[in-house]
Amino acid sequence: MSDKLVMPGEQLSTVEELLPGEGTFEENGVIRAARLGFYIIDQKRRCAQVQPITSIPVIINKGDTVLARVAMAKSSMIIADVIHVIGKDRSVSGETDSTIHAKEIAQGYIKDASTEYKVEDIVRAKVIQTTPSVQLTTKDKHLGSIIALCSKCRHTLVKKGNQLECENCGNREHRRIADDYGEVDVTKL
Numbered sequence: 001m002s003d004k005l006v007m008p009g010e011q012l013s014t015v016e017e018l019l020p021g022e023g024t025f026e027e028n029g030v031i032r033a034a035r036l037g038f039y040i041i042d043q044k045r046r047c048a049q050v051q052p053i054t055s056i057p058v059i060i061n062k063g064d065t066v067l068a069r070v071a072m073a074k075s076s077m078i079i080a081d082v083i084h085v086i087g088k089d090r091s092v093s094g095e096t097d098s099t100i101h102a103k104e105i106a107q108g109y110i111k112d113a114s115t116e117y118k119v120e121d122i123v124r125a126k127v128i129q130t131t132p133s134v135q136l137t138t139k140d141k142h143l144g145s146i147i148a149l150c151s152k153c154r155h156t157l158v159k160k161g162n163q164l165e166c167e168n169c170g171n172r173e174h175r176r177i178a179d180d181y182g183e184v185d186v187t188k189l
């Protein structure tokens with residue numbers, strides 16, 4: 001049993017040691033996390049799992065800074081699940097839908113929101129509205145994607161100058177990123 005918080009793409013174990021279970025994927029004999037969550041080893045089944053961060057309800061307030069996982073990227077808006085309120089120990093319960101409109105992504109004009117964030121990105125965002133729907137903004141430089149996965153091979157993208165690069169397959173991708181992309185310690189959020 002372990003309650004280590006892991007990032008998507010992080011190496012957990014190998015297929016010689018464990019079976020890849022829920023929330024993980026296997027690649028070249030290595031078991032990696034498929035999502036942000038807690039790394040659990042099911043000792044009975046010798047199985048590696050990553051449990052999503054979803055447990056006790058937390059109320060989301062206007063002005064809160066949150067982490068949201070991108071569920072869908074459209075040209076007009078991003079649909080994301082709020083998974084954590086920063087500064088609160090407890091996780092957000094279930095799936096809390098939120099949206100980031102194209103005009104709320106950055107200070108400048110964004111024509112197509114889906115070029116800025118992709119499915120499974122973890123985005124740090126600020127809550128600007130809670131009713132009737134949760135609306136987020138990432139206009140501040142400290143807001144934006146903090147974890148992004150390669151769309152080809154699902155490894156975590158690394159910041160190289162103004163771009164993100166996959167160290168596994170060499171793929172280069174663009175994102176709207178937070179100023180501390182790649183330096184965020186997920187265990188301290």
Ligand SMILES: [Zn+2]
Binds near residue numbers: 150151152153154166
């Ligand atoms: Zn890649």
